[in-house]
Amino acid sequence: MRHRTLLPFALSTVVLAASCAGAGGAPTPPLGGGALDAPADRAIDGRTFLATGATGRVLVPGAVVRLSFLDGQLGGTGGCNSMGGPYAIDGERLVVGPLAMTEMACQPALMEQDAWLAALLDGAVVSLAGDTLTLAKDGTRLALLDREVAEPDRPLIGTRWVVDGLVSADAVSSVPLGVTAALTFAEDRVDVESGCNRGGGAVTIAGPTLAFGPIALTKMACEDGAMDVERAVLAALAGEARYLIEASTLTIDAGGSGLSLRAAP
Numbered sequence: 001m002r003h004r005t006l007l008p009f010a011l012s013t014v015v016l017a018a019s020c021a022g023a024g025g026a027p028t029p030p031l032g033g034g035a036l037d038a039p040a041d042r043a044i045d046g047r048t049f050l051a052t053g054a055t056g057r058v059l060v061p062g063a064v065v066r067l068s069f070l071d072g073q074l075g076g077t078g079g080c081n082s083m084g085g086p087y088a089i090d091g092e093r094l095v096v097g098p099l100a101m102t103e104m105a106c107q108p109a110l111m112e113q114d115a116w117l118a119a120l121l122d123g124a125v126v127s128l129a130g131d132t133l134t135l136a137k138d139g140t141r142l143a144l145l146d147r148e149v150a151e152p153d154r155p156l157i158g159t160r161w162v163v164d165g166l167v168s169a170d171a172v173s174s175v176p177l178g179v180t181a182a183l184t185f186a187e188d189r190v191d192v193e194s195g196c197n198r199g200g201g202a203v204t205i206a207g208p209t210l211a212f213g214p215i216a217l218t219k220m221a222c223e224d225g226a227m228d229v230e231r232a233v234l235a236a237l238a239g240e241a242r243y244l245i246e247a248s249t250l251t252i253d254a255g256g257s258g259l260s261l262r263a264a265p
Contacts, residue, residue, distance in 0.1 A: 044069045044089075044126075049133045049144035050151065056140035057116060060109045065117060067133075067144060074099075074121070078114035080106035089126060094135065096122040116140065151247035154263045156205065157185045161250045163195070165260030166232040172260060173232075176225035181233050183261065190215075192237070195229030196222035201237075208244065210252065212237045233259065 051065035059065065063079030074087040074096060081104050086097035099118055105111075120142060124135040131146035163181040165172040175181065181195035190212065191200040197220050202213035215237050222230070241254035248263040 043128050044133065045072075046070055048147040050147050051142055052132075052145050052150070053143045054141065056138075057113075057142070060107075060113050063110055063113060065113070065142070065144075066147070076117065076121075078110065078117040080104060080110040081114050083114070083118055087121075092125055092127075094121060094124045094126050117142075147247065153245045154248050154250075156243070156245060156250070157187065159250075160184045160264040161261035162264050163229070163233065163259050163261050166229065167236075167253070167258035167260060168232070169256065175229055179226045179229050181229050182264070183259075190237070192217065192233065194233045196220060196226040197230060208242050209240060210243055211240045232257065 046069065048066060048068040051059060053059070060079055065076075065078055067074065067076040069087065072086055072088065073084060075082065075084040077083065081102040083099045083101040085099040088095045099121070101114070101118065106114075120135060120137050120140055124137040127134040127136075131149045133144045133146075135142045135144070161183045163175055163183075165174060175195070179195045180193060182193040184191040185203065185205070188202060188204065189200055190203045192198065192215055194217055197217040199215060199217035201215040204211040215234060217230075217234075221227075235257040236252050236254045236259045238254065241252050241258070243253070244251045250259075250261040250263070252259045252261070
């Protein structure tokens with residue numbers, strides 16, 4: 001199994017110095033209309049936006065460009081690495097402090113997209129019209145749509161959620177190739193495909209909390225990889241856990257163990 005560590009913006013990081021707005025080119029002219037409401041920071045704080053198009057740059061096909069704003073902290077990705085740091089809005093411009101960025105190697109086009117996104121942020125002219133956020137600087141203009149509009153959350157109940165990550169402590173292990181584990185929730189029951197066996201049990205859904213009853217499965221023996229997945233799934237479904245849905249991703253956190261799942265097509 002491949003492992004990745006769950007420490008946002010941490011482990012090996014490189015700090016990107018914040019540049020002066022408009023450095024290296026003429027200042028970007030103000031955008032007409034759609035200005036941020038006062039106080040400006042509140043207009044975007046607590047929201048996540050996904051890129052829908054750009055001028056002056058070509059977005060890498062299939063890559064997700066994401067920006068999140070919460071309590072004065074900005075997080076984002078150009079499709080490869082994660083970046084984060086403090087932010088504020090001064091007038092109509094975004095002011096970003098030094099950004100910390102992970103150092104994962106990806107395709108050159110994705111790494112270049114990370115770089116220009118980071119350079120765009122500090123000093124960009126900001127416009128918000130409804131659910132559309134626009135950032136513009138030095139001839140580059142990036143349009144983004146509120147994530148809840150672009151990718152509405154899938155319902156917990158009735159969706160077949162396929163496990164794509166096994167969480168243990170601060171790391172996530174991928175599911176071995178050829179092994180499929182999935183959960184399907186009803187009002188008071190969860191059907192379980194464990195990676196080896198099938199079955200299910202009772203579940204109580206209360207707000208962001210799942211309370212699982214005993215899970216009964218068939219007793220078939222499988223190869224080691226499938227059995228490892230089954231043990232991880234059962235550990236996450238033992239007792240009480242918290243869950244979070246964002247678009248087509250479901251995370252189950254049982255405290256020390258958990259699952260990352262994606263909605264099946």
